[in-house]
Amino acid sequence: MENVVIIGAGAAGYTAAIYTARARLNPLMISGPIPGGQLTQTTDVENFPGFADGVLGFDLMEEMRKQASRFDCRTTSAVVESVSFQPGGPHVLKLDNGDEIETRSVIIGTGAIPRWLGLESEEKLKNKGVSSCATCDGAFFRDVPICVIGGGDSAMEEATFLTKFASKVIIVHRRDQFRASKIMVERALENPKIEVSWNSVPVEFLDIEQDRVTGLSVRDVNTGDLKTIECGAIFVAIGHIPSTQAFEGQIKLDEDGYIVVDDGGVRTNITGVFAAGDCVDRVYRQAITAAGMGCQAAIDAERWLESIA
Numbered sequence: 001m002e003n004v005v006i007i008g009a010g011a012a013g014y015t016a017a018i019y020t021a022r023a024r025l026n027p028l029m030i031s032g033p034i035p036g037g038q039l040t041q042t043t044d045v046e047n048f049p050g051f052a053d054g055v056l057g058f059d060l061m062e063e064m065r066k067q068a069s070r071f072d073c074r075t076t077s078a079v080v081e082s083v084s085f086q087p088g089g090p091h092v093l094k095l096d097n098g099d100e101i102e103t104r105s106v107i108i109g110t111g112a113i114p115r116w117l118g119l120e121s122e123e124k125l126k127n128k129g130v131s132s133c134a135t136c137d138g139a140f141f142r143d144v145p146i147c148v149i150g151g152g153d154s155a156m157e158e159a160t161f162l163t164k165f166a167s168k169v170i171i172v173h174r175r176d177q178f179r180a181s182k183i184m185v186e187r188a189l190e191n192p193k194i195e196v197s198w199n200s201v202p203v204e205f206l207d208i209e210q211d212r213v214t215g216l217s218v219r220d221v222n223t224g225d226l227k228t229i230e231c232g233a234i235f236v237a238i239g240h241i242p243s244t245q246a247f248e249g250q251i252k253l254d255e256d257g258y259i260v261v262d263d264g265g266v267r268t269n270i271t272g273v274f275a276a277g278d279c280v281d282r283v284y285r286q287a288i289t290a291a292g293m294g295c296q297a298a299i300d301a302e303r304w305l306e307s308i309a
């Protein structure tokens with residue numbers, strides 16, 4: 001029987017691994033489909049404390065991996081397919097390699113995947129002007145027009161935030177009104193730097209040949225007409241999908257699939273099961289906040305294990 005199993009090898013999972021390993025809990029980490037997590041999919045990270053000159057996302061996660069292994073955290077490269085959680089434990093995890101693991105406590109740090117449109121040109125220009133995170137990448141694009149695709153609260157928030165850097169922000173939306181909350185819409189539309197391209201569906205991110213973003217080709221849903229919006233960056237803000245399918249029916253999730261935890265904390269509705277990072281957090285979605293929650297989860301797991309020893 002394991003003491004603590006950490007599901008996910010991102011900022012949340014590695015921080016939980018470092019803390020539980022240093023507390024001599026002999027943690028086992030299951031790294032899942034993206035060892036290192038979302039940050040391995042980006043280039044420069046300029047807002048993680050401790051790196052005055054910034055750091056590559058991949059290098060940051062490699063340092064976290066080494067730090068966790070220095071304290072003897074064990075790692076299995078497998079995916080958790082399903083779980084059976086009992087209040088107070090033991091909990092059983094079924095892996096895609098056929099293994100079953102029994103454990104007294106679990107820390108879930110499975111993250112959330114940004115939703116993309118699925119266009120080939122979008123994929124090819126990721127990290128070359130195409131991003132899903134304005135807080136992370138907005139500062140790289142100064143004094144150029146920026147397109148934001150979406151019509152919900154996060155699109156309004158990203159667009160408003162990006163006006164700090166952009167010469168103007170064009171929100172590209174497929175309908176003739178936003179589904180975002182009234183206050184967010186008002187704030188965005190009152191901003192003189194924000195324009196809206198209504199009834200517009202993205203057709204192609206330009207320009208693959210130049211290997212950087214120069215514009216967005218959109219189709220008018222009513223007329224079928226094509227037009228090109230010139231811009232230096234495109235932020236896709238159409239939501240995230242929390243990676244929590246393996247926990248459905250076993251743990252409390254909200255209507256969008258995010259794990260529900262106690263107020264400001266990391267405890268789930270199942271005693272001995274903790275959750276941290278982007279699988280819980282729909283607001284901040286940053287490596288440092290995920291790491292902070294990973295620390296909280298490790299300390300709470302340690303206290304929980306002490307209480308049943």
Ligand SMILES: Cc1cc2nc3c(=O)[nH]c(=O)nc-3n(C[C@H](O)[C@H](O)[C@H](O)COP(=O)(O)OP(=O)(O)OC[C@H]3O[C@@H](n4cnc5c(N)ncnc54)[C@H](O)[C@@H]3O)c2cc1C
Pocket residue numbers: 007008009010011012013030031032033034035036037038039041042044045046047048078079080081109110111112114131132133136137243246276277278279285286287288290
């Ligand atoms: C393009 C981009 C740029 C970004 N830039 C920045 C930045 O500059 N600064 C910043 O602070 N943040 C940035 N972020 C956000 C940051 O990456 C996330 O906030 C952070 O990675 C969240 O960490 P996490 O540990 O919660 O989840 P993740 O990093 O998503 O890690 C999730 C882990 O869970 C594993 N997993 C998933 N499902 C399973 C399963 N069923 N079984 C086992 N394992 C599983 C995955 O393999 C992965 O290892 C960026 C994000 C993106 C997409």
